[in-house]
Amino acid sequence: MRSPLLMTALRARTSRPYPPTSSEFTARFWQGLSEHQFLATHCDDCGRLSFPPKPFCPHCWSRAARWQALSPRGVVYSATTIHAAPQVFRSESPYQVGIVDLDAGLRIATRLLGTTSSAAAIGQPVELVVVEYDDGPLFAAQLLQPTNI
Structure with a gap:
């Protein structure tokens, strides 16, 4: 049985259109993503999560931040369709x-997969997935079908 903290992987046989910058600190996030885990930072002093991950807590400024794997499940709060995309994403437009x-209690911005209507996605359950590009991973949210809930 698959761990509830592991993400499903999708293969993209191309390079990432806009590869993210990795630092010594964020390398752990990208390593976790390549291991199919979504990591955030958790503050041991105030107990809050933060994403994007930070070496300090943005809520109480404590340096007692540690990595924590999160459940990839969630719900779409808001969505939009991008029609006028930046040049690097133009071949993918329109996209959601x-x-x-x-x-887990975090609100994040991400690409939405599995829908062509951003309005219909609002309120729908999703699962974060790892998109495995030739040059490294990214994450996105995929709408769950009723049989997957």
Whole structure:
């Protein structure tokens, strides 16, 4: 049985259109993503999560931040369709992006897969997935079909 913290992987046989910058600190996030885990930072002092991950807590400024794997499940809070895309994403437009409320209590922005209507995606359950590009991983949210819930 698959761990509830592991993400499903999708293969993209191309390079990432806009590869993210990795630092010594964020390398752990990208390593976790390549291992099919979505990581955020958790503050041991105030107990809050933060994403994007930070070496300090943006809520109480504590340096007691540690990595924590999160459940990839959530719900679409808001969504929109991008028609006038930046040059690097123009070949992919139109595409959907959204704000997802993760079950763990974080609200994140991400690409939405599995829909062509951003309005219909609002309120729908999603699962974060790892998109495995030739040059590294990215994450996105995929709408769950009723049989997958």
